[in-house]
Amino acid sequence: MCEQVIQYLQCQIPAVNTIELCQRFQAAGIEIVASDLAKVVNAISFIFSTAAKNKLSSEELSTRLGHTVSSLPKQAVQVIRHVWNEQGRAITVAENAKNVVAVGQLIDFQWKLGVTVSSDSCKSLKSPYxxxxxxxxxxxxxxxxxTFEMTVPQFQNFYxxxxxMASVLETV
Structure with missing residues (x-):
């Protein structure tokens, strides 16, 4: 899980697949729900991105984790320290940690045009959406x-x- 978070923060993978991780944990006999695992992934992502921003060594990271998160098992701190020691430098070096992902990422976008045949809320039927x-x-x-629907004029405005936004991002 820690390695996937590191890969995600380096933009090597589009996301940490919490569903797959949850299935792997359950196959290993560890009962956890995907929503709880997503919270753990969030916490680890925060730990690694904060360590990158502060350019912490693996020793400094484990020391700070030991002092601030007393409920974290020693084995978990050791795993985090090991992964940070092996792979954390790549995040820290990446343009002073400015490339660390802090927002979401659009993975897929699909649209289709349809026509309303029947509806309780539509005034007129056979309207495109x-x-x-x-x-x-x-x-x-x-x-x-x-998934959401909009009228053709709403879609044109959205487009x-x-x-x-795309033209503004191209100039940055």
Missing amino acids: VTIAVKVADASGHITNK SKFKE
């Missing part, structure tokens, strides 16, 4: 799927705003 499905990884790497 656009269905958008997005897959987003949040800062912890947890993947979420969202123009999206295009505007």
